Amino acid sequence: MRSATIYNFLIEANIMACIAIVLMTVLRRFLWKGLGNGAICFGWFLIAFRLLCPLSLTNPVIHSIRSPFAADAAIRPIAGQVKVRLNDAVSRLSDVFWRADNMTGYEAVTRLSDGIQDASAAITLAKVWLAGVLLVSAWFIFSNLRFRMRLRADRIEPISGELKERYEALCRERGVMPVPVFFTDPLPSACLVGVFRPYIALPLSASPQDAIHVLTHEICHLKNRDHLWGVLRLLCCAVHWFDPLVWLAAAMSRTDSELRCDDRVTGPMDPDERKSYAGVLVLSAARRNAPGLGVLATGMTMTGKRLKTRVETVMRGGKPLRWLAVTFTVLASMCLVGAFATSETKEQLEMGVPWPIEEHYLTEALHGNRRIKTESDAVSFAKEVWDRVRGREAEGRFEAYREAGSWSVSMAEGDDIAFYLWFSSDGVIWDMSQDLKDYRWVTDGEYIESHVMDMEELNGVREWTVKELDVLVPGLTGEIRKPELVYVRDVGDAKFVHLNASPKDSRYDAGASVFVLFRPNEGYTLVMLQLAGNG
Numbered sequence: 001m002r003s004a005t006i007y008n009f010l011i012e013a014n015i016m017a018c019i020a021i022v023l024m025t026v027l028r029r030f031l032w033k034g035l036g037n038g039a040i041c042f043g044w045f046l047i048a049f050r051l052l053c054p055l056s057l058t059n060p061v062i063h064s065i066r067s068p069f070a071a072d073a074a075i076r077p078i079a080g081q082v083k084v085r086l087n088d089a090v091s092r093l094s095d096v097f098w099r100a101d102n103m104t105g106y107e108a109v110t111r112l113s114d115g116i117q118d119a120s121a122a123i124t125l126a127k128v129w130l131a132g133v134l135l136v137s138a139w140f141i142f143s144n145l146r147f148r149m150r151l152r153a154d155r156i157e158p159i160s161g162e163l164k165e166r167y168e169a170l171c172r173e174r175g176v177m178p179v180p181v182f183f184t185d186p187l188p189s190a191c192l193v194g195v196f197r198p199y200i201a202l203p204l205s206a207s208p209q210d211a212i213h214v215l216t217h218e219i220c221h222l223k224n225r226d227h228l229w230g231v232l233r234l235l236c237c238a239v240h241w242f243d244p245l246v247w248l249a250a251a252m253s254r255t256d257s258e259l260r261c262d263d264r265v266t267g268p269m270d271p272d273e274r275k276s277y278a279g280v281l282v283l284s285a286a287r288r289n290a291p292g293l294g295v296l297a298t299g300m301t302m303t304g305k306r307l308k309t310r311v312e313t314v315m316r317g318g319k320p321l322r323w324l325a326v327t328f329t330v331l332a333s334m335c336l337v338g339a340f341a342t343s344e345t346k347e348q349l350e351m352g353v354p355w356p357i358e359e360h361y362l363t364e365a366l367h368g369n370r371r372i373k374t375e376s377d378a379v380s381f382a383k384e385v386w387d388r389v390r391g392r393e394a395e396g397r398f399e400a401y402r403e404a405g406s407w408s409v410s411m412a413e414g415d416d417i418a419f420y421l422w423f424s425s426d427g428v429i430w431d432m433s434q435d436l437k438d439y440r441w442v443t444d445g446e447y448i449e450s451h452v453m454d455m456e457e458l459n460g461v462r463e464w465t466v467k468e469l470d471v472l473v474p475g476l477t478g479e480i481r482k483p484e485l486v487y488v489r490d491v492g493d494a495k496f497v498h499l500n501a502s503p504k505d506s507r508y509d510a511g512a513s514v515f516v517l518f519r520p521n522e523g524y525t526l527v528m529l530q531l532a533g534n535g
Helices: 003-030 032-052 059-065 077-099 103-118 121-156 161-173 208-223 226-239 243-268 271-287 304-317 322-340 346-350 376-388 455-474
Strands: 156-158 181-184 191-193 201-205 341-343 397-405 404-414 418-424 430-434 484-493 494-501 512-519 525-529
Touching: 003 032, 003 077, 003 121, 003 322, 032 226, 032 243, 032 322, 059 077, 059 341, 077 103, 103 121, 121 156, 121 191, 121 226, 161 208, 161 484, 191 208, 208 226, 208 243, 208 271, 226 243, 226 322, 243 271, 243 304, 271 304, 322 341, 376 397, 376 404, 376 418, 376 430, 376 455, 404 525, 455 494, 455 512, 455 525
Parallel strands: 181 201
Antiparallel strands: 156 181, 191 201, 397 404, 404 418, 418 430, 430 525, 484 494, 494 512, 512 525
16 A cells, blocks of 8 residues: 555545534534534534545545645645645755754754655655554553453343343333343443443442433433444544544544433433433532543543533433534535545546646746846846856857747857856846856766865855845845755865755745855855746
C-alpha cells in the first residue's frame, strides 16, 4: 500500500470529521432539546462512518483546488493542499533558524522539507501512525481482558426466582431477547458487557426495586445496540489516535448514548416511576466508578453537570421537535455524501497535474514604474542596469529585440556576448547575466568540488545580494524569502556563490536564482539573476 493512500484517507477523514465534530458540539449545546438524543446519536454515527470508511467519490469541482506543487496524481487535491501548506510552514521555520544562525536546527528542518518533497517523511509518518494504531489497540484489548477477568472472578451467581421472572417479562415488554444476568460483587454499577455474547453484570447489593430499574436500563442499552456502538468508538480512537477531537467526540457520544437510553427507559413511565428511576441514577453517581472509555461495557455512572442535566431530563420528559430532527437527519446524510466527494474525474486525472500558468509566475506580483515602448527605451534601460552592476559605462554595442510583452537586450564586446538582459515592458527584470564566456562554473557535473563558505562571508554575500535585488528589481525582496545557499564553487582566487530564494506565496512555482562573484579583496559582482518560471 502506498503511503499516499494512507495520507489521503487520514487527512480527508480528519478534516471532514473535525468540522462535523465542532458543529455537533455546537448543535448538542444549543439544539439538544429540539433535536433529541436519538438524532444526536445518529449524527455521531455518521461521523464515525466518515472516520472509518476509506471511500472516495468523484467530484469534478475538487480539481479546482488541485495544487500544482503536489504533482503526484495519487495524492488527491485536499491532501495535496495540506502537503504544500506544511512544506511552506517548514520553509518559514528554516528561515527562522537561518536568521538565528542555528545551523543544527536549519539542517534538521531542511532534511524535513526534503522528506516532504520526496515522500520519505510520509513513509515515516505512516509507520508512526501504524505503530500508534497497534499500541492503542493493544491497550484497548488489555483493558477489556482485565475488566472481563475481574468481573468473572467477582461473579456470584445468575439471577433466579421472582427477579428472573420480572426480568424476562421486561425483555418481552421491550421486545428484546434476554441475555444472561449475573450477580457480581463488588460492582459499583450494573453494566452490559461484551459484544458477541453480551451479558448483564448486576451488583449484589442492589435492592429489588432498584434492580428492576437497573435491568430496564441495561435492556434498553441492548435494544439500542450500544454494545456495538462501543466497538465503533474504539475503532475510531484506535485509527485516529493522534486526533484529540476524535477522543472528545467518543466521550460525548458515550454520554449521548446514555441519555438516549434514559429516553427509552422513561418513555412509558409515569411521574412517580420517573422519580424512582432518577433516584437510582443519583445513587449510581455517588459510587463514582464506571468502566472507562476503552472498555466495551455500559455504565449508569455520570457526575457533575451531566448528572444534573440527566436527572432534569428524566423528570421533565418531553419529546423532541419531529420536524427539526427529520431536517437534521436529512441534511446530515447529505453532508456525509459530500464529505466523501474528494476524488477527481478520470478525465481530469488523465489530463495530468497542471503546473502554474503564466499569470501565476512570480513576476506577475511585480510591477515596474517604466514604460519601455521603443528599442531606444530598451537599450537605455539596459545601460542603466549595466552601469549599476559594473560601476562603469558600457563600451560595447547593444542590440534590442521585442518579444511578446517583453524585451531582450544583449551587449557584445568583440565577438563575445558580455551582457544579456530580459525584462518586461514596465521594467521588471526577469533574467540578467554577464561575462558569459565560460559557463563551466554554472553547469559542470555534480559540484563535487564545492566548498562551504565561512559563515561570516556567506552572511555578507546574502546581505549584499538582498540590497542589490532591492535596487535592480524593486519589490522582489518583499515576494521572496531570504536567499539560501545552493553551492559555492572555487574558481581560481574567486568564489562563485549560487543562492536561491523561494517565493513566499506557494502559488508561484519558483523564485529568484542568483549567482554572485566574490573576491575577498575586491568585493561582490552580480553575475546572473534569474526569476525562474518565465521561459
